[in-house]
Amino acid sequence: MNGDGLVLECRDLRRAFGDLQAVDGVGFSIAEGETYGLLGPNGAGKTTSISMICGLLERDSGEVVIDGHPLTTKSVAEKRAVGYVPQDIAIYPDLSAKENLNFFARLYGLSGVERKKRVDEVLEIIGLADRANDRSEDFSGGMKRRLNIGIGLLHSPHLLILDEPTVGVDPQSRNAILESVENLSTEGMAVLYTTHYMEEAERLCNRVGIIDHGKIVAEGTRRELIELVGQRDRIRLRATGNIEAAAQATASMPGVYEAAARDDGLDVLVDNAADALTGILGTVAAAGVSVSSVDVDEPNLEAVFLHLTGRALRD
Amino acid sequence: MRTALLIARKDLSIRLRDKSAFIYGIIAPLGLAFIFSFVFNPIQNSTFSAEYVVVNQDGGPVGDQFVGVLEGLGDEYTIREVDSVDDAKKQVEVGSDAFAGEDEVKADAAFIIPAGFSEDLLSGDGGTITVVGAASSALSAQVAFSIADGFASGYDALNLAVSTAIPEGVEVDPQTRGMMFGEAAQVPAPLGLDDVSTATKQLDATTYMAAGMAVFFLFFTVSFGVSGLLEERRIGTMDRLFAAPINRNSIIMGKALTSFVLGIVSMSVLVVATSLLLDASWGNPVGVAMLVVAAVFSAMGILAIVAATAKTQEQAGSFQAIISLLLAFLGGTFFSISQAGGLLEKLSLITPHAWFLRGLGDLQGGEVSSVFPSVGALLAFGLVTGGIAWVFLQKAVQR
Ligand SMILES: Nc1ncnc2c1ncn2[C@@H]1O[C@H](COP(=O)(O)OP(=O)(O)O)[C@@H](O)[C@H]1O
Numbered sequence: 001m002n003g004d005g006l007v008l009e010c011r012d013l014r015r016a017f018g019d020l021q022a023v024d025g026v027g028f029s030i031a032e033g034e035t036y037g038l039l040g041p042n043g044a045g046k047t048t049s050i051s052m053i054c055g056l057l058e059r060d061s062g063e064v065v066i067d068g069h070p071l072t073t074k075s076v077a078e079k080r081a082v083g084y085v086p087q088d089i090a091i092y093p094d095l096s097a098k099e100n101l102n103f104f105a106r107l108y109g110l111s112g113v114e115r116k117k118r119v120d121e122v123l124e125i126i127g128l129a130d131r132a133n134d135r136s137e138d139f140s141g142g143m144k145r146r147l148n149i150g151i152g153l154l155h156s157p158h159l160l161i162l163d164e165p166t167v168g169v170d171p172q173s174r175n176a177i178l179e180s181v182e183n184l185s186t187e188g189m190a191v192l193y194t195t196h197y198m199e200e201a202e203r204l205c206n207r208v209g210i211i212d213h214g215k216i217v218a219e220g221t222r223r224e225l226i227e228l229v230g231q232r233d234r235i236r237l238r239a240t241g242n243i244e245a246a247a248q249a250t251a252s253m254p255g256v257y258e259a260a261a262r263d264d265g266l267d268v269l270v271d272n273a274a275d276a277l278t279g280i281l282g283t284v285a286a287a288g289v290s291v292s293s294v295d296v297d298e299p300n301l302e303a304v305f306l307h308l309t310g311r312a313l314r315d
Numbered sequence: 316m317r318t319a320l321l322i323a324r325k326d327l328s329i330r331l332r333d334k335s336a337f338i339y340g341i342i343a344p345l346g347l348a349f350i351f352s353f354v355f356n357p358i359q360n361s362t363f364s365a366e367y368v369v370v371n372q373d374g375g376p377v378g379d380q381f382v383g384v385l386e387g388l389g390d391e392y393t394i395r396e397v398d399s400v401d402d403a404k405k406q407v408e409v410g411s412d413a414f415a416g417e418d419e420v421k422a423d424a425a426f427i428i429p430a431g432f433s434e435d436l437l438s439g440d441g442g443t444i445t446v447v448g449a450a451s452s453a454l455s456a457q458v459a460f461s462i463a464d465g466f467a468s469g470y471d472a473l474n475l476a477v478s479t480a481i482p483e484g485v486e487v488d489p490q491t492r493g494m495m496f497g498e499a500a501q502v503p504a505p506l507g508l509d510d511v512s513t514a515t516k517q518l519d520a521t522t523y524m525a526a527g528m529a530v531f532f533l534f535f536t537v538s539f540g541v542s543g544l545l546e547e548r549r550i551g552t553m554d555r556l557f558a559a560p561i562n563r564n565s566i567i568m569g570k571a572l573t574s575f576v577l578g579i580v581s582m583s584v585l586v587v588a589t590s591l592l593l594d595a596s597w598g599n600p601v602g603v604a605m606l607v608v609a610a611v612f613s614a615m616g617i618l619a620i621v622a623a624t625a626k627t628q629e630q631a632g633s634f635q636a637i638i639s640l641l642l643a644f645l646g647g648t649f650f651s652i653s654q655a656g657g658l659l660e661k662l663s664l665i666t667p668h669a670w671f672l673r674g675l676g677d678l679q680g681g682e683v684s685s686v687f688p689s690v691g692a693l694l695a696f697g698l699v700t701g702g703i704a705w706v707f708l709q710k711a712v713q714r
């Protein structure tokens with residue numbers, strides 16, 4: 001670990017396949033304990049970017065620094081700091097879950113008691129302890145996905161890279177996967193998470209880089225990104241009473257951008273719904289209006305992506 | 316090296332479970348060696364013998380000489396003289412009849428020397444010996460044709476020699492000419508029957524079959540190791556290996572090691588099994604071991620080129636099958652190419668199969684050192700192909 005606590009720094013990554021510039025100057029950094037999301041549609045260059053970061057794909061240019069050490073395809077020791085979970089399930093179907101884990105544990109230099117202990121731990125984490133000795137070919141899609149992730153966790157890497165780990169997974173398994181990723185980052189692991197699901201990026205990631213056509217078009221926390229494109233939260237109140245008066249009182253509150261009366265209640269546009277909601281409810285109550293329900297419509301990364309690229313994340 | 320061992324161990328444990336390596340490496344070659352040894356052994360192993368009947372209506376010197384040649388053929392041949400052509404043909408017919416009784420007189424072929432044969436031949440008109448072969452004794456009948464043919468071509472040469480010995484314009488009476496022929500014929504033995512009898516240093520039929528099958532299937536067994544590269548690519552684990560803290564050459568080494576172990580194990584099992592079950596006699600174990608190791612190397616080299624250049628596992632599979640079949644065919648695995656002679660025999664020397672079989676043949680003499688040329692050729696083949704493969708493989712472990 002270097003002084004500034006950065007686990008990963010990458011700069012100006014570029015890679016072309018023939019005429020296609022798949023990655024065109026990608027760069028970002030991830031700090032210890034941080035989860036960074038790379039959000040972009042299919043074909044944006046996510047997999048190509050992280051393949052270069054893992055040192056499995058040659059890059060045309062750019063630089064990758066892990067824990068302060070440069071990493072290339074030929075690096076050996078530096079790669080120990082990285083755990084990689086490929087987008088497509090990559091396990092040996094003829095081997096059991098345990099054998100798969102044991103092989104990769106050995107490959108990463110774990111041995112003896114330490115290896116046994118860690119393999120058992122990972123089997124627990126991915127919920128396959130009771131199927132440890134079954135051939136992984138016979139596993140369900142969700143189980144294979146979890147094993148695929150488990151292999152990346154084995155050697156407790158400083159940086160865990162997950163490439164769209166929930167694609168094609170049933171909702172229940174998906175939730176389990178998201179939960180374990182949340183747990184990992186609370187343990188201090190840096191996580192690089194790629195996805196084209198904006199809900200996942202919003203839920204998991206401290207910071208998000210929005211990638212399109214091989215370039216990062218915007219980067220920041222969810223809030224920063226939303227503010228960047230000037231989107232505001234909308235609070236919808238279903239209410240009865242003197243709605244006009246309530247709207248006027250609300251409109252003059254700090255942080256409120258607009259308040260409009262409707263037939264069955266009022267709409268309030270604010271910079272940040274979470275901060276403003278309590279105050280607004282107080283003001284409305286003071287104006288003699290009784291509120292029966294509250295709906296908060298926060299602009300999401302989907303809207304940000306649409307704003308930045310003019311296209312939807314999913315086609 | 317630790318990583319290579321790790322990868323080889325993983326691959327071998329997978330191969331052990333999926334039965335294909337076992338089938339190609341042991342079951343198929345052993346099964347075929349069994350079947351072939353039962354099908355071909357009665358012909359190849361029993362000693363050759365033939366019964367011929369000859370009708371000499373000539374009474375001249377050349378006819379007598381031909382009968383003399385027949386009688387001098389050796390113990391494998393039984394020669395009977397009969398007077399009538401009909402009797403001779405009858406005996407051949409009986410020889411063709413599978414249901415003929417044991418006590419009936421039968422022949423594999425009849426030679427018929429017509430009346431006036433010597434006179435016609437010596438006066439320069441040429442003569443004809445008729446050979447009638449029994450359909451059911453194809454080999455013996457074929458040999459009979461060869462004998463007559465050899466005799467005739469011997470006479471062509473003599474004819475030429477004699478005619479040049481006689482000055483132009485001088486009339487020589489037939490008797491003198493006959494004497495001259497007789498003298499000339501004493502000197503060379505114009506019949507070449509060498510092709511029929513077997514050469515000295517040869518594998519017996521069973522061992523040849525067993526060794527042929529073993530080396531043929533070796534080229535399939537060994538491919539299960541090196542084509543593992545394509546499999547890792549197909550199932551996506553190659554990317555995991557690339558991202559792991561290992562040297563990429565150890566991936567290649569791991570696959571090579573897998574090939575080597577599969578090849579050695581399969582060959583060893585086959586050598587022991589065919590020795591015990593089929594009475595194959597491979598020869599001095601040290602010599603056999605050297606040949607086996609060298610053959611495995613040679614197979615690894617060429618199959619690694621295929622694995623490194625093929626796009627998919629399926630493609631590699633077809634290439635490997637074609638190359639293995641071609642080399643085995645050229646190398647005399649299915650039938651002995653050395654008897655074909657000429658270009659084919661020379662071509663066979665580019666195949667590891669031919670060198671392996673030749674080495675085993677040489678080993679029958681007993682001297683371990685006699686396998687050195689074959690071992691050298693096999694290792695050279697392995698080194699050249701392995702070197703080419705290494706270059707391609709460097710690209711195969713890059714993305
Ligand atoms: N090996 C390759 N050969 C050619 N084109 C490729 C290769 N890998 C990726 N691409 C192309 O590069 C672009 C980016 O792909 P990728 O990084 O997989 O995107 P993402 O992971 O964001 O879906 C796509 O247009 C894809 O078709």
Ligand SMILES: [Mg+2]
Nearest residue numbers: 046047087164
């Ligand atoms: Mg991808």
